[in-house]
Amino acid sequence: MRHWLLKSEPNVFSLEDLKNCPNQTEHWDGIRNYQARNLMRDGMKVGDRAFFYHSRQAEPAIVGTVRVVREAYPDHTSWDTTSKYFDENSSEENPRWLMVDVQFESEFSLPITLKELRNIPELKEMFLLRKGMRLSIQPVTEEEFELILSLVKD
């Protein structure tokens, strides 16, 4: 099993929103970056766990965890002309972009903030903390995942 981190702007789609979805499950659409797409396609398996990260807010933070419940399949918003994720180079016959389905797993009683993560020497190499690292889907090592989970006080 592999581990991941999924970024989302909470005003666009938050962990709360995921909790309120039917079956607490939603497709992770709108990924328009090849590296992120390839990680979904080649790496993500049903049962994998991922952190849910809120970006572009006053205090960016990991707010909980989700599980992958469906492996990569075509992102239908890419050929939906009314979607802001529309891509004229993608079609139902020849989809360029993919998505996975994720299900809510847990919400931390206290978010683990980016600031907090930066203060942990063992996480120095973590993708999220590297300069200029903007990938919205990132691999997380098992050690990093367990260490961060151990910080959660519930």
Added chain:
DNA sequence: GCCAACGTTGGC
């Protein structure tokens, strides 16, 4: 809201 860092596009 600013702007540095990054990815993509497209002219040549």
Added chain:
DNA sequence: GCCAACGTTGGC
């Protein structure tokens, strides 16, 4: 195939 211009991300 280079690289300038442009658009986007995301911390601050």
